[in-house]
Amino acid sequence: MTRSTRIRRAALASGAVAALAATLFTTAGAYAGTTPKAAPDIDVKAVKGDLDQFQSIADANGGNRAHGKPGYKASIDFVKEKLDKAGFTTKVQEFDGGGTKGYNLVADWPGGDESKTVMAGAHLDSVPAGPGINDNGSGSAGILEVALAVAKADLKPTKHLRFGWWGDEEDGMVGSQAYVDKLGADKSKIDSYLNFDMIGSPNPGYFVYDDDTRLEKVFKDWYAKKNIATEKETEGDGRSDHAAFKDAGVPVGGLFSGADYKKTEKQAKDWGGEAGKAFDACYHQACDTSKNIDDKALDTNTDAIAGALWELSS
Ligand code: DPN
Ligand code: ZN
Numbered sequence: 383m384t385r386s387t388r389i390r391r392a393a394l395a396s397g398a399v400a401a402l403a404a405t406l407f408t409t410a411g412a413y414a415g416t417t418p419k420a421a422p423d424i425d426v427k428a429v430k431g432d433l434d435q436f437q438s439i440a441d442a443n444g445g446n447r448a449h450g451k452p453g454y455k456a457s458i459d460f461v462k463e464k465l466d467k468a469g470f471t472t473k474v475q476e477f478d479g480g481g482t483k484g485y486n487l488v489a490d491w492p493g494g495d496e497s498k499t500v501m502a503g504a505h506l507d508s509v510p511a512g513p514g515i516n517d518n519g520s521g522s523a524g525i526l527e528v529a530l531a532v533a534k535a536d537l538k539p540t541k542h543l544r545f546g547w548w549g550d551e552e553d554g555m556v557g558s559q560a561y562v563d564k565l566g567a568d569k570s571k572i573d574s575y576l577n578f579d580m581i582g583s584p585n586p587g588y589f590v591y592d593d594d595t596r597l598e599k600v601f602k603d604w605y606a607k608k609n610i611a612t613e614k615e616t617e618g619d620g621r622s623d624h625a626a627f628k629d630a631g632v633p634v635g636g637l638f639s640g641a642d643y644k645k646t647e648k649q650a651k652d653w654g655g656e657a658g659k660a661f662d663a664c665y666h667q668a669c670d671t672s673k674n675i676d677d678k679a680l681d682t683n684t685d686a687i688a689g690a691l692w693e694l695s696s
Contacts, residue, residue: 421692422535424527426681430672432523433515435460437672440513445668447508447519449550450482457506458485461526461547465489468533470545477560479550486557487547491532494542498573500695501544502528502687503558505551505579505623512668516675517641521578522547524684531688539695541573548623551579558623562630569630574694577624577636578687582680583662585655586639589615593628597635597694604689610682611652637686639679641665 436457440446443453458474465472470489477484487506504521508514529545537543549557562569574597590601592614605612615638624634640661650657664670 419535419692421685421688422531424524424531424681424684424688426677426684428530429520429523429527429680429684430675430677432526433519433672433675436519436523437513437515440508446510446512447506447514448510449479449484449507449553449556451510453513454507454549455485457522458487458547458549461506461522462487462489464526465529465545468530470529470533475561475564477549477557479556480553484549484557484560486549486561488561489529489545491529491537491539491543491545494539494695496542497571498541499544499571500539500541500573500576500691501546502576502578502691503546503548503623504577505549505555505557506547507549507552507557508670509552509666511666512664512670513672515670515672516582516584516662517580517665517670518551518578519672520580520582520639520675520680520683524578524581524680524687527684528688528691532691537692537695541695543691543695551623555623555625559626562626562632565630569627569632572627572632575624575627575632575634576687576690576694577622577627577634578683579622579636579638580641580662581637581639581683582675582677583639583641584674584676585645585659585661585663586676586679587645587649587653587661588612588679588682589638589640591615591624591634591636591638593624594633594635597633597690600690600693601635601637601686604686608682613649613652635690637683639676639683 439456447453475486628634642665647657664674
């Protein structure tokens with residue numbers, strides 16, 4: 383070895399030490415809380431446990447959890463109790479749904495900048511024909527478990543976090559419209575609204591709302607990292623609770639795993655499952671029970687909700 387080679391090697395080695403020191407320094411910074419922690423994996427067993435509770439509520443109340451029926455209010459009470467115990471500030475908002483009293487549940491996680499509120503929502507009512515486990519126990523339980531994970535992590539987001547469970551969606555998004563109407567000028571404080579309606583469909587697809595490019599990208603990037611093909615959510619345009627927010631000028635996003643229309647050959651190729659069949663053959667029927675769920679779609683989509691909320695509120 384020549385003298386100059388020896389010097390070059392020594393310089394390389396000291397460079398490596400400096401790089402290592404820099405890595406350790408940033409790692410220490412992360413532990414000190416300067417870098418937001420990654421979103422946790424949401425346990426799908428907990429989400430399914432909530433779906434079993436919704437099923438039991440329907441079983442005990444004439445087979446449904448529909449607006450104006452006792453199974454709906456029992457669903458509100460179940461979700462509210464969990465959130466209250468976890469430290470959320472909850473409010474039940476009453477509204478008129480076709481001459482019958484309806485209820486929205488709104489849960490705020492204390493802290494964060496309320497003039498930039500990141501909001502996630504799902505409709506909690508079923509149709510009168512059945513228990514509404516995929517539609518929309520799935521979205522309701524998904525955001526519930528993400529909310530509980532926020533509490534468990536004692537998340538201190540920069541932006542304020544709020545969760546909403548809407549009543550009377552099935553008669554034309556009545557509860558979410560009532561909420562937005564009541565917001566008035568405060569609607570400018572909603573930084574983003576994410577909607578989750580049917581996220582565990584049995585012949586699933588991975589549809590991402592395409593209404594707002596920034597919010598669409600957050601989800602698309604999340605699925606891309608998992609090598610899951612997504613598709614723009616266009617067929618359901620205006621068919622769920624994001625409509626009222628969008629009409630009010632709030633940026634909206636969300637997820638959907640399919641309802642009454644049929645999977646194409648391309649979609650079956652991208653996602654597996656059966657082309658020519660409805661994503662959810664039990665859509666709006668009595669058979670939308672706790673068996674009417676694809677566990678992998680439910681698991682993946684719930685993790686995606688956590689990923690998006692962690693990122694958007696940080
Ligand atoms: N809004 C859903 C329902 O409750 O019936 C169905 C749906 C959601 C359809 C999203 C398309 C897109
Ligand atoms: Zn429905």
